[in-house]
Amino acid sequence: MSAPIAISVENLTKTYGSVTALDGISFDVQPGTVLGLLGPNGSGKTTTVSLLSTLQRPTAGSARIAGHDVVADAAKVRELISLTGQYASMDDSLTAAENLSVFGRLTGLRGAALKSRIDDLVEQFDLVDVRTRRVGELSGGMRRRVDIASALITRPEVLFLDEPTTGLDPRSRAAVWDTVAGLRSEGITVLLTTQYLEEADRLADDIVMLNGGQIVASGTPGTLKQQAGAAVCELSLVQRSDAQRALAALSGLDVIEHDDASTVTHPRIIVRAADGKSTVRDVIARLDIAGIDVVDIGLRQPSLDEVFLQLTGSDQLTESDRLAGVDAP
Structure with a gap:
């Protein structure tokens, strides 16, 4: 049994x-x-x-x-x-x-x-x-x-x-x-x-x-x-001053996250890679045309962090707030 x-x-x-x-x-x-x-x-x-x-x-x-x-x-x-x-x-x-x-x-x-x-x-x-x-x-x-x-x-x-x-x-x-x-x-x-x-x-x-x-x-x-969807292309820039130019170069792609360039040395940008390696090649080509160098670039599965944020959002209450009947912002 x-x-x-x-x-x-x-x-x-x-x-x-x-x-x-x-x-x-x-x-x-x-x-x-x-x-x-x-x-x-x-x-x-x-x-x-x-x-x-x-x-x-x-x-x-x-x-x-x-x-x-x-x-x-x-x-x-x-x-x-x-x-x-x-x-x-x-x-x-x-x-x-x-x-x-x-x-x-x-x-x-x-x-x-x-x-x-x-x-x-x-x-x-x-x-x-x-x-x-x-x-x-x-x-x-x-x-x-x-x-x-x-x-x-x-x-x-x-x-x-x-x-x-x-x-x-x-x-x-x-x-x-x-x-x-x-x-x-x-x-x-x-x-x-x-x-x-x-x-x-x-x-x-x-x-x-x-x-x-x-x-x-x-x-x-x-x-x-x-469940979070397609893989993602994650890249880190050499120069923080290139952050806005990089985002402009990647216009039209699904940029799902990017670092605040004022707070990090090598700003990170994450692009949804629905087409896998083809998306990575497209990202590299666009950055090359714009003359933007990267420290690292790769294709990976979504992380649990991204699943968590996608499913729960970020405007959450503490348990004491919820039990007191406070409304979410």
């Missing part, structure tokens, strides 16, 4: 008075995979996690974790899941190992079983050198690793990571990414909410894009990129 779907969501809805935070979303997550829940502030990502982790009750619709209803079987669901919020929930006055011990005791572990699990997690998350250091003395990335390790003290079937790399520097963010990739290899199902397109592209097997409480797109990262 095959294992049940790790996360199953059907017409999930959450309203706060007259404000709809989630508007009938549906998706499934297969066991041992990573789902990236992607969207701007106020899109409903955190609300979704709150409902799936039984912290709130849905207004309508249903959700199941490993076959268990998040409302009717809430106690069982809590046994199967773990949640790490946007900020590390550590006691700064305790050491890394002591924090792990506290979380273990809260989940019922004691004695030799608890010590063994702490030893395993310290090794797995490369915390040996900081095991006896107070968490308040650790870097943001190291604190986040301790936080995620704490969430795994009882090895959940499903782990919710709500924007786990918010506020981290690039090196710390990369360390957390390695950690999440390792969880997938262990067969743990991960639902990851994020605003970082690169993060979703690198980690997620599948992506669900939310905007205004609704799903605007879903699929693998590759599928979503294809």
Whole structure:
């Protein structure tokens, strides 16, 4: 008998008075995979996690974790899941190992079983050198690793990571990414909410894009990129003073993005390349005629950033604005 779907969501809805935070979303997550829940502030990502982790009750619709209803079987669901919020929930006055011990005791572990699990997690998350250091003395990335390790003290079937790399520097963010990739290899199902397109592209097997409480797109990262349309020709100019002349030379082509020449050394221009290599040749010919040199030019797939902007736009509200009933500009 095959294992049940790790996360199953059907017409999930959450309203706060007259404000709809989630508007009938549906998706499934297969066991041992990573789902990236992607969207701007106020899109409903955190609300979704709150409902799936039984912290709130849905207004309508249903959700199941490993076959268990998040409302009717809430106690069982809590046994199967773990949640790490946007900020590390550590006691700064305790050491890394002591924090792990506290979380273990809260989940019922004691004695030799608890010590063994702490030893395993310290090794797995490369915390040996900081095991006896107070968490308040650790870097943001190291604190986040301790936080995620704490969430795994009882090895959940499903782990919710709500924007786990918010506020981290690039090196710390990369360390957390390695950690999440390792969880997938262990067969743990991960639902990851994020605003970082690169993060979703690198980690997620599948992506669900939310905007205004609704799903605007879903699929693998590759599928979503294809939905953005044709490939693009991206070029960078040698001289920033050539930016306006280059745009004039490319008049008639579909220029979908260009840098502000006053803020960058080598302004970048992106042209939709419906005809692939023919478009690139056309761009090169036009720039040659205009006497404009480029640092780099190439043909590539649309990025998740371009998919995201195309599907969600840029005039977004924060979640607090939306729940207060503020209108979009």
